[in-house]
Amino acid sequence: DAKTTQPPSMDCAEGRAANLPCNHSTISGNEYVYWYRQIHSQGPQYIIHGLKNNETNEMASLIITEDRKSSTLILPHATLRDTAVYYCIVRSSGTYKYIFGTGTRLKVLA
């Protein structure tokens, strides 16, 4: 199965950029990397996804390394509302399963 590895927790000062890393060294060549976040007792909220190129939307930027074995989610100006658990997920090649790891618990500090 494809697997993702993320640090269990991170702190970030309000207004600063939050950089959340993810290792997905077993990703296959045509699989996308997705990022979601989950605020307590809510369903996962979509943030961004990408294949090879860096991506940016109104919520975040996604930087994918050239070998595609890791990526970084960037929240450019973190706010207290960004406190959540962040998951990067990939699909297990040849299956329909998108695999969640244990995620990174981001705490934005005032």
Added chain:
Amino acid sequence: GAGVSQTPSNKVTEKGKYVELRCDPISGHTALYWYRQSLGQGPEFLIYFQGTGAADDSGLPNDRFFAVRPEGSVSTLKIQRTERGDSAVYLCASSLNPAGSGNTIYFGEGSWLTVV
């Protein structure tokens, strides 16, 4: 509706009872997923539908769990003879096109199941 809708949002049931959880995907979405999330864990895959058929049910934990999607839209997850270990949040998600196509996958708010 605008998003994936799940009902009930909360369900408390007694051990041994039968439970149905419903998912209304975003209109027009052909792909539908069920996940289960226990406290402090990431969501775990249960089953994937492409249209009416279950293309991958390898995540269903045992034969007490079953899911259907008879008309290719609404799906129902059915749990027979519930056990306390079934207590979790059951999440449904949908996307426009099949898994692997790079479409955004949208999740519902989940159905919180507590078996007492």
